[in-house]
Amino acid sequence: MAKKANRDRVFLGILSAFTVVMLALTVVGLVVFNIQVNNYEASGIDAYSTYSRIYAYIPSNPDSTVSENLYQALREYGLQNDCLVERIGDDLATSYSKEELIAIAIRSKVSGIILEGDDSEETAALISQAGAADIPVVTVMTDAPGTGRCSFIGLNNYSVGVKYSDLILDAAEDREDASDLNALVIMSSGASNESVIYGAIQEQLQGSSVQIESVSIDSDSAFSTEEKVIDLLDEYTEMPDIIVCLSDITTRCVYQSVVDKNGVGVTTIIGYYGSDTVLEGIERGAIEATLSVDTNQVAQYCVDALDEFIVRGNVSEYYSTGYVLIDEYNVSGYMQETSVEGGV
Amino acid sequence: MKWIRKRFRHLQIRHKLIAVFLVTSMVAFMVNLFVYLSLNRMLSRIDMVYSTNMSLNEFADDIALMHAGLTGYLETKSTDDLEQYYKYSQEVYNKIQQFNDLPTDNILKLRERNIRKISESYITSAESAVRAKRGRNVQSYTRYYKECSEMYSEINTYIYSLNNETFRINSESFNTLIGSLRYSEMLCLSIFIIVSLMNVLLIVILTGTITKPLTSLSAKANEISVRNPENVEPLEIYTEDEVGNVTRAFNKMLASIKEYIVKIREQMVTESAMKEKSLLMENHLKDAQLKYLQAQINPHFLFNTLNAGAQLAMVEGADRTGEYISNMADFFRYNVKKDNEQVKISEEIELVDSYIYIMNVRYSGEIKFRKDLEEDLLGVVMPSMIIQPIVENCVKHGIMDLEDRQKEIALYLYEEDGFATIEVSDNGNGMDEETIEKILAREPSSVSGEHTDEKSVGLANVLSRLDIFFDNREQVEIKSTIGEGTRVIIRIPMEKETCTE
Numbered sequence: 015m016a017k018k019a020n021r022d023r024v025f026l027g028i029l030s031a032f033t034v035v036m037l038a039l040t041v042v043g044l045v046v047f048n049i050q051v052n053n054y055e056a057s058g059i060d061a062y063s064t065y066s067r068i069y070a071y072i073p074s075n076p077d078s079t080v081s082e083n084l085y086q087a088l089r090e091y092g093l094q095n096d097c098l099v100e101r102i103g104d105d106l107a108t109s110y111s112k113e114e115l116i117a118i119a120i121r122s123k124v125s126g127i128i129l130e131g132d133d134s135e136e137t138a139a140l141i142s143q144a145g146a147a148d149i150p151v152v153t154v155m156t157d158a159p160g161t162g163r164c165s166f167i168g169l170n171n172y173s174v175g176v177k178y179s180d181l182i183l184d185a186a187e188d189r190e191d192a193s194d195l196n197a198l199v200i201m202s203s204g205a206s207n208e209s210v211i212y213g214a215i216q217e218q219l220q221g222s223s224v225q226i227e228s229v230s231i232d233s234d235s236a237f238s239t240e241e242k243v244i245d246l247l248d249e250y251t252e253m254p255d256i257i258v259c260l261s262d263i264t265t266r267c268v269y270q271s272v273v274d275k276n277g278v279g280v281t282t283i284i285g286y287y288g289s290d291t292v293l294e295g296i297e298r299g300a301i302e303a304t305l306s307v308d309t310n311q312v313a314q315y316c317v318d319a320l321d322e323f324i325v326r327g328n329v330s331e332y333y334s335t336g337y338v339l340i341d342e343y344n345v346s347g348y349m350q351e352t353s354v355e356g357g358v
Numbered sequence: 359m360k361w362i363r364k365r366f367r368h369l370q371i372r373h374k375l376i377a378v379f380l381v382t383s384m385v386a387f388m389v390n391l392f393v394y395l396s397l398n399r400m401l402s403r404i405d406m407v408y409s410t411n412m413s414l415n416e417f418a419d420d421i422a423l424m425h426a427g428l429t430g431y432l433e434t435k436s437t438d439d440l441e442q443y444y445k446y447s448q449e450v451y452n453k454i455q456q457f458n459d460l461p462t463d464n465i466l467k468l469r470e471r472n473i474r475k476i477s478e479s480y481i482t483s484a485e486s487a488v489r490a491k492r493g494r495n496v497q498s499y500t501r502y503y504k505e506c507s508e509m510y511s512e513i514n515t516y517i518y519s520l521n522n523e524t525f526r527i528n529s530e531s532f533n534t535l536i537g538s539l540r541y542s543e544m545l546c547l548s549i550f551i552i553v554s555l556m557n558v559l560l561i562v563i564l565t566g567t568i569t570k571p572l573t574s575l576s577a578k579a580n581e582i583s584v585r586n587p588e589n590v591e592p593l594e595i596y597t598e599d600e601v602g603n604v605t606r607a608f609n610k611m612l613a614s615i616k617e618y619i620v621k622i623r624e625q626m627v628t629e630s631a632m633k634e635k636s637l638l639m640e641n642h643l644k645d646a647q648l649k650y651l652q653a654q655i656n657p658h659f660l661f662n663t664l665n666a667g668a669q670l671a672m673v674e675g676a677d678r679t680g681e682y683i684s685n686m687a688d689f690f691r692y693n694v695k696k697d698n699e700q701v702k703i704s705e706e707i708e709l710v711d712s713y714i715y716i717m718n719v720r721y722s723g724e725i726k727f728r729k730d731l732e733e734d735l736l737g738v739v740m741p742s743m744i745i746q747p748i749v750e751n752c753v754k755h756g757i758m759d760l761e762d763r764q765k766e767i768a769l770y771l772y773e774e775d776g777f778a779t780i781e782v783s784d785n786g787n788g789m790d791e792e793t794i795e796k797i798l799a800r801e802p803s804s805v806s807g808e809h810t811d812e813k814s815v816g817l818a819n820v821l822s823r824l825d826i827f828f829d830n831r832e833q834v835e836i837k838s839t840i841g842e843g844t845r846v847i848i849r850i851p852m853e854k855e856t857c858t859e
Contacts, residue, residue: 030559050534122476
């Protein structure tokens with residue numbers, strides 16, 4: 015009788031323990047299930063923040079590292095100032111031209127446009143159209159002179175040109191065959207700022223031993239820049255002693271071509287902007303130096319300029335940002351920065 | 359918890375069973391309800407996921423029809439087309455009101471905003487085109503129509519992109535939801551198993567509380583059947599239901615059984631004591647009678663012959679002899695007849711009379727016998743053969759050897775303190791205190807010990823029979839002074855049953 019009672023008690027104990035464990039598991043399961051459902055609901059489909067203003071950013075070449083980094087900087091700074099910066103046409107099924115994107119921005123009734131300017135009439139007309147729709151336009155990196163844009167934010171092209179000429183002369187001095195050197199300046203067609211830079215270089219190198227020539231590359235279609243750079247360099251039986259690139263994409267293309275042609279050490283490359291490839295080139299000694307722009311500062315000026323125009327109705331027409339020289343001495347610091355931020 | 363347990367204890371078995379099933383069902387129901395609601399919420403999310411795609415497609419259809427209406431109207435100025443344009447213009451307008459209007463960091467909502475804004479621009483331009491068409495301003499409506507076409511294309515691009523984006527996110531969500539659904543499937547199965555186990559446990563526990571008292575009751579009943587009920591402890595009452603009532607009744611029954619056993623035992627003890635007393639009494643009587651029978655050779659024969667002698671004496675005119683023989687006959691008759699133990703005092707006194715008469719004949723009338731009796735007390739019942747042995751003792755040990763004075767014996771019967779008091783006194787030799795104590799201590803042959811050869815009934819025998827008969831309620835007193843005489847006083851209780859008229 016006592017044995018049976020004991021057995022019953024053991025059975026009941028095991029059953030109770032098992033049930034308690036399973037019950038705890040059930041409760042945990044239900045909680046996890048509930049969290050999962052709630053997580054799904056909070057997965058971002060419905061969660062978002064709204065802002066009082068929206069600015070459209072329209073770069074000439076959305077794929078360039080400069081524009082990508084600038085867009086990130088604009089977006090980040092904008093969010094801090096209750097404004098959303100949208101790269102119009104981003105990830106759309108159809109790719110639109112810059113002019114079409116400006117039109118879309120106007121029709122989308124954005125609060126302001128941050129535009130990488132050019133000197134085309136169409137752009138000028140669209141800037142006027144935006145002005146008529148009370149949408150202020152600021153140009154960034156490249157100006158659209160003679161249009162109704164409110165302000166331009168970018169490098170002082172002349173001083174950049176002077177710096178490039180200094181770099182050319184330094185490079186020339188470093189070379190053993192310092193006499194009768196030729197330098198090639200590669201520009202993008204339609205970029206007025208590059209013309210100013212080139213003008214300054216020409217001015218500075220006048221009377222020096224360096225023979226300078228320039229070539230404009232039309233980069234209106236995808237991959238055209240690289241092809242054209244390869245074609246250009248192929249034309250030379252002897253590689254130019256110094257190649258100066260005034261855009262990020264040409265710098266990268268020239269660097270790759272020189273490496274391919276085994277011209278490292280023969281040709282000195284002076285580049286533009288501090289993208290990863292360029293920094294890597296500097297570190298390896300293939301690129302002499304590069305002039306970069308502080309995208310965070312540019313972004314800040316752009317957003318502030320538009321904000322100011324919206325609030326006050328006018329704004330300074332020109333915001334100058336300083337350039338940054340990156341060479342073999344300080345490249346490692348920028349590379350670390352790049353690995354953290356994703357670009358200079 | 360205690361309150362619930364207390365309440366549960368007081369419930370009827372039927373209600374307990376209902377409570378058990380209700381509780382287990384409620385647990386299962388609650389869990390199922392929770393899972394059902396969660397699943398429902400997820401399913402509604404799935405539903406919502408694709409509803410956005412559907413509503414976007416509807417919107418794309420509306421704007422296509424609107425644009426077709428506009429194109430048709432601008433081409434042919436057809437009323438139907440204008441109607442279509444207006445109808446779908448309104449539709450589009452209504453639908454874009456539900457779209458997000460604010461700049462937001464959510465790409466889908468931002469696309470919605472762009473669609474809304476471009477659509478608004480489209481409607482404005484389309485209105486301008488229609489107005490220009492009415493005004494037949496070809497250049498103007500062509501320009502507006504161009505704009506509208508561009509915007510129509512842009513809107514479609516945005517819708518397409520938004521649809522793609524939504525579909526992409528929805529696909530991810532769908533995968534998450536499918537994962538969650540699978541998880542919930544497993545969860546439901548686990549919960550089902552757990553709840554079943556819990557229910558089993560609950561039923562085991564709760565039915566245990568119902569059946570445990572029954573099991574105990576059954577075990578206790580078995581115990582009573584095999585063991586002495588006196589050693590069986592009463593059952594503990596666990597519940598206040600029907601089983602509790604049965605247990606309580608069982609405990610009462612057990613207590614009653616124990617009580618009866620005690621009573622029966624006491625009764626048996628009493629009966630055995632009484633039987634013992636009766637046997638003792640009988641033994642003493644038999645002893646007395648035996649001694650008389652031994653003392654008198656064939657009393658019947660003697661009695662008959664004595665009667666014959668008395669008749670002969672009467673015939674021959676010897677009256678005194680006749681009377682003597684007659685008294686002898688009476689004396690022996692009493693011995694023969696009174697074999698039962700209860701007699702009246704009067705009968706005892708008659709025997710004493712006969713005895714004195716005989717003694718006086720034997721001793722030439724030396725014994726002077728006096729008696730003073732209260733008539734009322736003559737019917738009092740007492741054991742037989744009490745007074746005569748006392749008188750005989752007086753004769754034998756008191757006055758037999760008396761030379762110097764008259765031999766006197768007196769018998770008194772009177773009432774004192776509710777007792778019938780029989781007092782026998784003589785003026786004989788008396789006895790010492792030691793002898794008196796021995797007699798009162800009922801020591802055998804305390805008086806007749808010196809005359810064991812004489813077949814007489816000793817005082818010890820007399821007193822012992824009195825003790826037995828009256829349960830020691832009689833009082834015996836012996837007062838004696840050496841050389842002056844002895845008084846034996848017997849006080850017997852006068853009870854109704856001992857008094858017969």
